[in-house]
Structures are given as C-alpha cells and as structure tokens.
Amino acid sequence: MGTWARRGGPLAAAWLVVAGLAALPVEHAEAAAATQPVTIRIMSVECASACDGTGIESAGMGPPDFYGVLSIGSQSMTTPVVPDKAQVFAPQGWTLTADVPTSLPEAELVVQIKDEDPGVDPNGDDVADISARSGDTSARIKLNLVNGKLSGDLTDPTGCTRGGGDGHPVQVCYDIRPYSFEDGDGDSFTDYAEYRGLDFDNDGTIDLHLEQWADPRRRDLFVEIDWMTGFAPQNGVLPAVEQVFARAPVTNPTTHQQGLALHLIPDEEVPYSEALRLENDRDPNVTDFDDLKWGSPDLTCAHGGEDGHFGTSADRSSPLCEQILLFKRLRFRYGIFANGLYPPTVPGPNNTPVPNTSSGRAELDDRGGNDFTVTLGRLAAQMNLADFGGRAAAEEATLLHELGHTFGLGHGGRTDNGRVDLINCKPNYLSVMNYPLQFATAASLPAKQQLDPNRPLDYQRLDNVQTLNEAALDETALPGVAGAGSRLIIWGGNGANLWFHDPANGQLNWKVDFLPSGGPRLERSVAVDLNHLTMFTGCDQPTPGQQLVSRPDWDRLVYDFSSSPLFSDGVHGTPPDEIDAVDLRRLTAADLNVTKTVDKSDALPGDELTYTITAGNAGPATATAVSVTDTPPTGQDVTRTLPDLPADGHAEQKVTYIVPCAVTDGQVLTNRVKVTGKDAAGQPEPDWMLADNSATADTTAHTPRLSLAVEGTPSAGAGETLTYTVTYRNTGSAPATGVVLTLDAPDGVSPRTLRQEVGTVAAGASGTARFAVRTSLLTAGGSAVTVGASAAYGGAGGCAYPAANATATSTVTEQPPGRNPQISALWLLRTGSLPAELLARVQATDTRFDGADGSAADGVLTPAEVRRVLLNPLTPLRAELLTVYLNLGERRVNASTRIESLIATKLGTATVAAAARHAQATLALPGTPADLPAYATAETLLTSINLNLSPRY
Structure with missing residues (x-):
C-alpha cells in the first residue's frame, strides 16, 4: 500500500480499491494544480x-x-x-x-x-x-x-x-x-514543493509528491492516516474534517486566503489487534503504536524494519527513503484508526472491571504533538452510535478532537499565555474539544437525553465569550452568556446523572430552582459548580468556585510540532483520558436502580416480614421491560413486571416472608432483589451500570438454644443411690417453651427414665434439676454406669428444636463380702426390722415383689411384702431369689462372688449374679408342669448360695 498517485486518474482509483478505501470519495482533496x-x-x-x-x-x-x-x-x-x-x-x-x-x-x-x-x-x-x-x-x-x-x-x-x-x-x-526558497503562504513548504513536490537528489525527478494535495495559498497541514483491518475511516469522514479546517476563520497574511489546508492522507492497512498501546515505554508483548509506526527495530526503510508503516510503501522502498521519511517526520502528523486501546479492561464505576472503550488518545503538550489514535471499535460494540449520528459522525468528532490535542488544545482549549487548558466541561467553551460537545446527540432522542444535536463540528470560533465565575453567577442577566450567541449552554452542578441546557442568549436558571408558582427562581448571585457533570469521566468530581474562561481555538493552534518534547520517537507523555462508552451510555441509557427495606430488623420464627422494594430510573432514557426479582432467604424467587419508568421515575412493590422454624439463633436473613430492564431502544444496561441494580434487606432471627450439663455421684455401691444434677441454660436470644428434662439410665438402673417439666426458660436464663437412681444389686463392682440427660423444647411459632443432650458416668464400687449369707427363714425373722435402704436396694434390683401382700404396687418395697414372699410355700424359687437379694443388699455376698457346685457348673452360672439372673429367667417361664424341673434346679442353685454352700471367697 501507500503509492501516492495523483488523484483523479486511473491509478488513483485503483489504489483506493487496493487500499480498501474505495468508499472514500475522490474529492477527498483538491486536484493537483495544472x-x-x-x-x-x-x-x-x-x-x-x-x-x-x-x-x-x-x-x-x-x-x-x-x-x-x-x-x-x-x-x-x-x-x-x-x-x-x-x-x-x-x-x-x-x-x-x-x-x-x-x-x-x-x-x-x-x-x-x-x-x-x-x-x-x-x-x-x-x-x-x-x-x-x-x-x-x-x-x-x-x-x-x-x-x-x-x-x-x-x-x-x-x-x-x-x-x-x-x-x-x-x-x-x-x-x-517564485524563488527556490520562497514560501508564499508561510507554512514551511516552499511554493515549488507545493506545486511540484520535492526533488531530494536534484536529479530533476520528483521524489516526494506533495503537489497532489498542497495548496500554495493556504497553510498546509499534513496527516497520514493508517487503519487496522476492519477499521478504515467511514465514507466521507476525512473530507468532512478537512472541510472544517477549510472553513477555519484563519486568513493567510500573505495570500489573504481564508482557511487552512488540512490534508488527511489515507495510506494503508496495518495488522489488526484487539488493543493498541500508545505509551512512552514499549511493551514487546502487546501491539505498540511505535512498532506499527516505525517498525521494530526502528527502521522503516528497505534495509530493515519492513513492519513499520509511517510513510507510503513507495517512500519506504525508495533509495531516498531516509530523506523522505525525515522530511515527513518533521511535518506529518500520524494517526491510526484502531479497535481499542491497551489495556483491554480498565476499572469502571465502583471499581468494576469494564472494557476499555476510550474513543481515542493523542499527544498533548503546550507545543503540540504528532501522534494520535481513533479507537471506536470497542466503544461501538458497547453502545448504539446511532444516538450520536452514527459511526461516521462519531469518527469525524473523535478525529477532530484528537487532532486538536496534537495542535495544542486541551479539553478547555488553550490559555492566553500559550498553555494547554485542562478544565473540562466548561459550558461557555463551545468546541468539540469540550466533552459535552464532542459528540452531537441525535435530534431523535428525547429531550432529556440530548446535549446539543445541532452543535457544529468545529473548534471554538467565537471570541470574547463571557467568563463564568462559579462563585457568583447572575441568573438575571441577559444574555445569559454574553458572546455565545444563541448556542446551547450545557451545565451540571447538582452531582446527579443529569444536565441542563438552554440558549445562551436567554436568562439562565443556573441553580435550576423554581418559585411556588412554577416559574424559575432567578437570583443575582448564585454559586453553582457548572462543569460538574457526573456522566463524564474527568468532570465527575466537584470543582466549585472556578473561573471558567472561554477562548477561541483557531488563532491558537500549534502548527509546528517539531519543538515539542513529544516529538521524539516513542515519547508520548501522559495523554488525556477521553470519552468512552461509560460516558456515552450515561447520556442515553436508562439507569435503573433498586432499594429494599424491611419492617422488622429482628424477628422470631413464625413472624411475617414485609419488604418494600423501590425501583427507580436515574435516566435519562425511559426504562422499558422493567421487572424486579425478589429472592427470599429461603424458597422460590418472586418476579414481578413493572410499568415503564421515565427518567426520575419510581415504582414500589411489597413482598412478605414468614420466618421459618429452621432458622438458627442470630442468623441474618438476607432478602435480595434485582431490577432489570432496557432503554427505549431495547438495549439492556451494560454490566458496568449494574452496581445499583440489586439491593438487600437484612433481618436477624432470634431462637432459643438450650445447652445441658450433667454432674452425678462419682461412685456408689451396687443398689445404692446415684444422684445427678442437670444444669440447663438458654443461650439463645428467644424464650424456650415447653422445656422437659429427661434422664435415661441403662439396663440395671432403676428407674430407667425420669422426666421433669420445666416450662418456659427465658433467653439467657438457666436452672437445675436433680435426679436419683439406683443400680441393681447384680451389678459387678467396677462397672461404669452412664446416664443420658436431654432437654426437649420449642419456641415461638410452634417450632420444635432438636433436644439438648448431655451424659454423665458413675462407677459401681464393691466392698469385700461378709461371707455369711442367711437363709430365708432367718430373713423372715427380721422382717419387722428390715432397713429401708436395704429394701430400696432390692426394689431397684427387681420390682416383682412390690405388691406381693396384695397391696397396690407403689415402687416401694415394704417388710410386709417381703414377709409375704418368704412365707408363700407355693413360690419357693421367688423366696430364694428374694433371699439372695437380701444377702447381696447387706453385702454378705457380692454379685461377683464366685460359686461352685455341680448345678452351677451344669448351668454355667459362675457367680452369684449369674445364678440370680438364671432364676429370673426361670421365673419368666409359664410355670407349667413341664417347667417344674427347671424351677427345682434354679431353687437348688440359689439355696446353696443362701446356705453358704456354693460361694467361694
């Protein structure tokens, strides 16, 4: 690519097709002078x-x-x-x-x-x-x-x-x-160069053809334009920007011709990359602007560095390449139309990563610059450029804006002392360098979304535009901004994503406040931060009290960039931030938000919580297809459709939720809500605008929570009392209701289960309960007895909770036996003086004797009941078993006392306890004649113990 052919001929047309620019009109520049x-x-x-x-x-x-x-x-x-x-x-x-x-x-x-x-x-x-x-x-x-x-x-x-x-x-x-050195229009190009081109080696042949573009009557400004694959400038973009310069209010002092001759020269396609890096230090791992411009290494002539694209391919292959490129380097600015800038993502609102959709980047210095980019690919993918006149209009505006930076214009223009003015969003600065005027919003947009659809594609022409003192603005003055004519004045100042605009020749209600009658409240001195426009990065922070000075641009352009510190290869300074999709979407998108409140911050199970959901639209576009989805702490989502929300509109919904029993004490019940919708054009909100599209409301649940501890008698002999103290505590933050304590004992302990009803235990309250049990006399010494305590309880809403549990273990001790068991007749003689403790030990071992005298069984064994058993000749086995228990109770023998006899050996009953359990099993037989031998055998086994015949000590 890059052969510079005279426009209008067959070669020019062929070149345009090859370069991928057939859509670019031939009238892009004036035909060469004949x-x-x-x-x-x-x-x-x-x-x-x-x-x-x-x-x-x-x-x-x-x-x-x-x-x-x-x-x-x-x-x-x-x-x-x-x-x-x-x-x-x-x-x-x-x-x-x-x-x-x-x-x-x-x-x-x-x-x-x-x-x-x-x-x-x-x-x-x-x-x-x-x-x-x-x-x-x-x-x-x-x-x-x-x-x-x-x-x-x-x-x-x-x-x-x-x-x-x-x-x-x-x-x-x-x-x-003309003289050989004459420069009739004072633009540093000799008249001969402008009419004929340049002959670097004086051989009579033109080596660099400028005559096809140059205008000997006006200052010539040359810009080479390259583009990544797929990003060639749209049809008419370059001529449109050239015409802006052609109409510039600049008169050549020698030729008296009006305007400037800007030549935006489309050259060639460069390789595509997702992100283009334009920074001082090169990064070999990314596509770098300087590598594309100069190649890597920095050699663009035929002997090396063929991947550089500055100059045409004919320039780079010419024997005079270095002379040609040196000449161009001193006089040609260079720009690349690309997809997007590096890095691919940047921190967005709320520090959320968003695509880097910056519209461009350019060198900016008091003495100008020469390198820039136009990067609308990623931006266009994020939003609808039709809202700003379409892709071509966006390219025109961005190209003119970035060129302005290379001509020494900041976002506020240029100061009287030749410094770049960085104050952005000044309402009285009527230039595409000013963010609110870079892109013209479409006239078809609703009024609340428009900035200035009729703004001219131009730098500021007007001179003597009034300075605005933000600390003392006169709302009663006519015109509102002197010197600005009828142009729209755009201002902010209230910190919201809103802006205001009115013609400059009318009174301006800077504070945007109104009388009760509805008319504007106009005051002689008000303070408003006029350039605080939150939708634009760079204007989104307060800057009150500034003096906003407006100056014309055209008489301040820096044409010669060769004295700029940014002229050196690879030096780009710190380019200013530029408008991106975040800024533009704020101008045209619906900006939904949602809040949520709950009527109870604390609740018990069974309580009903009422949530109030308020969906809003911060605008400026009407939100359509609006819905809210409520996600309760448990259960299914609830989605509700809302009506369209205009800018500043709101809609309210209520949902309820019953606190379930399954909550735990102190659990935070979070109810979530999300609002979704689209703008009037059917576009959903971009990801970086969704930070306020969800909200939560929290309620703390309160439930009882019982804890339990058990302490018992460490040790006691068989049949003796074991006492257990159960301590309960409600560590929850709600009352425990219906509290019932239960003590469960293992086999061989009486009673097996004990209950105690406690009732309601307040939050933080505690108490104790005592339980007593006895072990069986048949329990061998050294046995461990483990009891389990539990507390069943409920709470508000009829909820029941898992019981609290605890255990305690005691040890059964054993003293040496007296070795003097007594027969039943002797115990019968003592029935009048049997100790209660002895009787209690027997009752804890076997309850079959309770009520033997015909009385109702009451859980207490009496001497009369003992007498009745011992005197009953029909139940000798019961009498002998009771006698064994009495002997065990007075420690005459122990459960583990060994016995030896033929019957004991035959039955496999080696201890007193084993013999007693055999007898218990025999008594469980039906008592039919067939069972009589077993009864007799068991009776003989026990009688030998009571007669002290079989025990071995």
Whole structure:
C-alpha cells in the first residue's frame, strides 16, 4: 500500500480499491494544480554606454524612451514606455505573470529592451543588447520548475543580464518568482514543493509528491492516516474534517486566503489487534503504536524494519527513503484508526472491571504533538452510535478532537499565555474539544437525553465569550452568556446523572430552582459548580468556585510540532483520558436502580416480614421491560413486571416472608432483589451500570438454644443411690417453651427414665434439676454406669428444636463380702426390722415383689411384702431369689462372688449374679408342669448360695 498517485486518474482509483478505501470519495482533496504561476519583474534598466544620441539613440536625439517585451513560454507582454530616461532607472509595472503547466520541467523567460522611435527611425525601434551571447540581443533565462533554480543568460548572482557587444549594451536586473526558497503562504513548504513536490537528489525527478494535495495559498497541514483491518475511516469522514479546517476563520497574511489546508492522507492497512498501546515505554508483548509506526527495530526503510508503516510503501522502498521519511517526520502528523486501546479492561464505576472503550488518545503538550489514535471499535460494540449520528459522525468528532490535542488544545482549549487548558466541561467553551460537545446527540432522542444535536463540528470560533465565575453567577442577566450567541449552554452542578441546557442568549436558571408558582427562581448571585457533570469521566468530581474562561481555538493552534518534547520517537507523555462508552451510555441509557427495606430488623420464627422494594430510573432514557426479582432467604424467587419508568421515575412493590422454624439463633436473613430492564431502544444496561441494580434487606432471627450439663455421684455401691444434677441454660436470644428434662439410665438402673417439666426458660436464663437412681444389686463392682440427660423444647411459632443432650458416668464400687449369707427363714425373722435402704436396694434390683401382700404396687418395697414372699410355700424359687437379694443388699455376698457346685457348673452360672439372673429367667417361664424341673434346679442353685454352700471367697 501507500503509492501516492495523483488523484483523479486511473491509478488513483485503483489504489483506493487496493487500499480498501474505495468508499472514500475522490474529492477527498483538491486536484493537483495544472499550472504554476511564474512572475518576472524588471527591477532596473541601466545603460552600459551612452544613453543619448551618441549611444542607443540616433545623433541629435535626446535620452531613449525605453520599453520592454517580456515572454514566459507562449505568453508575452509589452511594457509601458518610460520616456527620456538616462543612465539608470527602475521601471514601474514591468511585470509579467504567466501560468505555466506543471507538467513542464522548466520555463523559458525571454526579455527584450527597446527604445521607442515612432515615425522617426525608418528601421523601427532600436533594440538594446542585454545578452552576453553573440548574435542575440534578448536575455533568455531558464527557470527550473522543480527546484526553482535559474540558469541561462544571468551574468550576475543577484539576477541580472548584460549585453556583450552586439549593439548597445544594457544591463537589466530581475525579480523572478517564485524563488527556490520562497514560501508564499508561510507554512514551511516552499511554493515549488507545493506545486511540484520535492526533488531530494536534484536529479530533476520528483521524489516526494506533495503537489497532489498542497495548496500554495493556504497553510498546509499534513496527516497520514493508517487503519487496522476492519477499521478504515467511514465514507466521507476525512473530507468532512478537512472541510472544517477549510472553513477555519484563519486568513493567510500573505495570500489573504481564508482557511487552512488540512490534508488527511489515507495510506494503508496495518495488522489488526484487539488493543493498541500508545505509551512512552514499549511493551514487546502487546501491539505498540511505535512498532506499527516505525517498525521494530526502528527502521522503516528497505534495509530493515519492513513492519513499520509511517510513510507510503513507495517512500519506504525508495533509495531516498531516509530523506523522505525525515522530511515527513518533521511535518506529518500520524494517526491510526484502531479497535481499542491497551489495556483491554480498565476499572469502571465502583471499581468494576469494564472494557476499555476510550474513543481515542493523542499527544498533548503546550507545543503540540504528532501522534494520535481513533479507537471506536470497542466503544461501538458497547453502545448504539446511532444516538450520536452514527459511526461516521462519531469518527469525524473523535478525529477532530484528537487532532486538536496534537495542535495544542486541551479539553478547555488553550490559555492566553500559550498553555494547554485542562478544565473540562466548561459550558461557555463551545468546541468539540469540550466533552459535552464532542459528540452531537441525535435530534431523535428525547429531550432529556440530548446535549446539543445541532452543535457544529468545529473548534471554538467565537471570541470574547463571557467568563463564568462559579462563585457568583447572575441568573438575571441577559444574555445569559454574553458572546455565545444563541448556542446551547450545557451545565451540571447538582452531582446527579443529569444536565441542563438552554440558549445562551436567554436568562439562565443556573441553580435550576423554581418559585411556588412554577416559574424559575432567578437570583443575582448564585454559586453553582457548572462543569460538574457526573456522566463524564474527568468532570465527575466537584470543582466549585472556578473561573471558567472561554477562548477561541483557531488563532491558537500549534502548527509546528517539531519543538515539542513529544516529538521524539516513542515519547508520548501522559495523554488525556477521553470519552468512552461509560460516558456515552450515561447520556442515553436508562439507569435503573433498586432499594429494599424491611419492617422488622429482628424477628422470631413464625413472624411475617414485609419488604418494600423501590425501583427507580436515574435516566435519562425511559426504562422499558422493567421487572424486579425478589429472592427470599429461603424458597422460590418472586418476579414481578413493572410499568415503564421515565427518567426520575419510581415504582414500589411489597413482598412478605414468614420466618421459618429452621432458622438458627442470630442468623441474618438476607432478602435480595434485582431490577432489570432496557432503554427505549431495547438495549439492556451494560454490566458496568449494574452496581445499583440489586439491593438487600437484612433481618436477624432470634431462637432459643438450650445447652445441658450433667454432674452425678462419682461412685456408689451396687443398689445404692446415684444422684445427678442437670444444669440447663438458654443461650439463645428467644424464650424456650415447653422445656422437659429427661434422664435415661441403662439396663440395671432403676428407674430407667425420669422426666421433669420445666416450662418456659427465658433467653439467657438457666436452672437445675436433680435426679436419683439406683443400680441393681447384680451389678459387678467396677462397672461404669452412664446416664443420658436431654432437654426437649420449642419456641415461638410452634417450632420444635432438636433436644439438648448431655451424659454423665458413675462407677459401681464393691466392698469385700461378709461371707455369711442367711437363709430365708432367718430373713423372715427380721422382717419387722428390715432397713429401708436395704429394701430400696432390692426394689431397684427387681420390682416383682412390690405388691406381693396384695397391696397396690407403689415402687416401694415394704417388710410386709417381703414377709409375704418368704412365707408363700407355693413360690419357693421367688423366696430364694428374694433371699439372695437380701444377702447381696447387706453385702454378705457380692454379685461377683464366685460359686461352685455341680448345678452351677451344669448351668454355667459362675457367680452369684449369674445364678440370680438364671432364676429370673426361670421365673419368666409359664410355670407349667413341664417347667417344674427347671424351677427345682434354679431353687437348688440359689439355696446353696443362701446356705453358704456354693460361694467361694
């Protein structure tokens, strides 16, 4: 790519197609000039010999009457006669200007000087000799139309010719223009370069063609434009921006032509990358602007670095590549149209990562810059550019904006002392450099979404626009902003995502407050932070009390960037932040938000919680397809559809929730809600605007929570009392109701289960309960007895909770036996004096004797009941078993006392306890005749113990 062909010919059209720019109009720049003006002016005429009748005149005649015949190519003129001139004179009006075809390499200028002798000399007018050549009195001068050098009959370095003897010698001095160094429009390009291009090696061949674009009458500004694949400038974009400069209120001081000749020269496609990096330090791991511009290494000529794209491919392959690129480097700005900037993501609102959708980046310095980018690919993917006039309009605005930075304009223009003005969003600065005016919002948008749909694509032209003192603004003044005409004035100041605009020639209600009648409240002095526009990054922070100065831009542009510190290769400074999709979407998107409150911050199970959901739209667009989805702490989501919400609109919904029994004490019940919707164009909110689209409301649940501890008698003998103290505590924050304590004992302990009803235990309250049990006399010494305590309880809402549990373990001790068991007859004799403790031990071991005397069983064994058992001849086995228990109770034998007998061996009952359990099992038999042998055997087994025959100590 990159062959610079003269526009309008077949090569130009072919090049546009190859470059991927067939859509770019051929009229992108003016056609190259077909002719070049050449001027020859006679500055002086001087006779080299007598200027009278003894010289050029005939004898007797006075001084000659000179005139000249001037020719440039085929065009000639005869000058006025200057009568009676003697030795030397400077004629007036002896000037010929001719348009010479630019296709010619040189022009011939021919001059004759004559003496007018009308009707006097039959030979006609006399001809002066002004050439040193023999045989020709005419001066013949050649002007090289490539480099402006003169050759031919010039005999004097100052530009004169002198006759050499063929008649009457005369010296003539000339002013021939343009000079080789002449720059008629003062733009640092010589006229010859602008008409013909540049011949770097003086071989008569143009090496760099500028003439196809250059305008010798106006200042020329050159910008090379490259683009990544898929991001060529839209049709008409480059001509539109060129026309902005062509209409610039700048008058050339020499040619008096209006406007500037900006040449946005589309060159070639560069490789695509997701992100383009334009920073001081190169990163080899990303696509770097300087690598694309200069190549890597920094060599763009044919001997290396072929991946550089500055200059055309013809420039880079030319033997004079380095001279050509040096010339361009000093005078050509360079821009790349790309997808997006590096890094691909940046921190967005609420520090949420969002795509880097910056519209561009440019060097900015008091002395200008030369590199910039236009990066609308990622931005366009995030939003609808139709709201801003479409892709082409966005490219025009961004290109003009970024170019403005390279011309030394900040977001506030340029100060009187030549410094970049960085104060952004000034309502009285009417330039595309100002964020609110960079993009023109579409007139089809609702009024609340518009900035200025009619803003011109231009830098500020107006001069003497009023300075605004934010600390003392006069709302009663007419016009509101002097010098701004009827332009719309856009301002903010209230910190919300809102802005206001009114014509500058009317009174401006800066505070946007109103009387009770509805009319504006206008005051003579109010303080408003006018450029606090929260939708724009860079204007979103308060800056009260500023002096907002407005200056014109066009008379302050920095054309020559070669003295800028950013001119050095790879040095870009700190480019200013630019408008991105975050800013633009705030202008046109619906901005939904939601809040949620709950009527109870603390609740018990069974309580009903009522949530109030308020969905709002911070605007500026109407929100459509709005719905809220409520997510309760448990259960299914609830989604409700809301009506369309205009800007600043709100809608309220209520939902309820019953606190379940399953909550735990102190549990925070979080109810979540999310609002979703679209703008009027059907576009959903982008991710970075969703931070306020969800809300929560919390309620703390309160429930009882019982804890339990048990302490018991560490040890006791078999049949003795074990006492357990159960301590309960409600560690929850709600009352425990229906509290019931239960003590469960293992086999061999009586009673097996004990209950105690406690009732309600307040939050934080505690109490104790005592339980007593006895172990069986058949429990061997050293046995561990573990009891379990539990507390069943409920709470509010009829909720029941898992019981609290605890255990305690006691040890059964054993003392040496007395070795003197007594028979039943002896115990019968003692029934009148049996100790209660002994009877209690027996009852804890076996309850079958309770009520043996015909009384109701009451859980207490009495002497009468013992007597009845011992006296009953029909139940000798019961009597012997009771006798064993009595002997165990008085520690005459122990449960673990070993016994030996034939029957014991046969039955496998090796201890007193084993014999007693065998008897218990025998008594469980039906008592049929078939069971009599078993009864007799068991009775004999026990009788041998009670007679002290089988025990072994």
